[in-house]
Amino acid sequence: MLETKDLTIRFGGHVAVNGVSCAFAPGTLTAIVGPNGAGKTTYFNLISGQLKASAGTVSLDGQLLSGLSPSARTHAGLGRAFQLTNLFPNLTVLENVRLAVQATREGEHRRGLNLWSIWSDHKALTERADQILADVALKSREHATVASLPHGDQRKLEVALLMALEPKVFMFDEPTAGMNAAEAPVILDLIRKLKQDKSKTILLVEHKMDVVRELADRIIVLHNGTLVADGEPAKVIASPVVQEAYLGIAKEAAA
């Protein structure tokens, strides 16, 4: 179980995330919605450790993550899509995914300087990386360098690297933003498949309400950094306060 307690961050006088307490259980996909500037990405950054909280805690399965670096949190099971700037731009797509698989499996696979084990590890890692690339429909690009990828493929690669980590918690921040009509369904399918694994916790920041309606088991709504609604999607979406102030659905419906 991932939990935030009274999680808060201030930037100068501005409270971007304000005392958010929430628990996310395995087997659920929670969508985090709210207007621009509501604090959704900042909340993600506090959970993943990219930002240091002014107050409050983050824990996973009882382990306190507050104070840990982003990579230590990743090691504890928290998976956030990689920033491609952290990758090796001149290595190929396949090489990058294989490195991510290797980083995840390092403990299991280290068997000294034995050529046979190095070769068989390499083969197993490549097979896993190949599978992940097939899942995100990026196989045809496996020999391209990361730097040469168009934007949509870079977003797919971010998801591929997240898959390679095999985390307990998957955090997706607008995973289909900037993707074309052919690319987005691949990623949404992948999230649908992930949902079937009831041991995984999925958090999704998403503006597209049709995606939220279809995928979410639960919606939480942030507004001015505060948690203002939390519950079953139909109920949260239907609540007047959310419709009018936060989602603009009333406007959409009227248009």
Ligand SMILES: Nc1ncnc2c1ncn2[C@@H]1O[C@H](COP(=O)(O)OP(=O)(O)OP(=O)(O)O)[C@@H](O)[C@H]1O
């Ligand atoms: N590093 C920072 N320094 C100062 N203010 C920040 C910083 N990061 C975020 N903020 C402010 O915190 C508030 C929340 O921003 P955040 O990006 O989390 O919102 P969001 O809900 O993800 O918005 P969007 O839907 O537009 O992505 C905004 O007012 C933003 O300007």
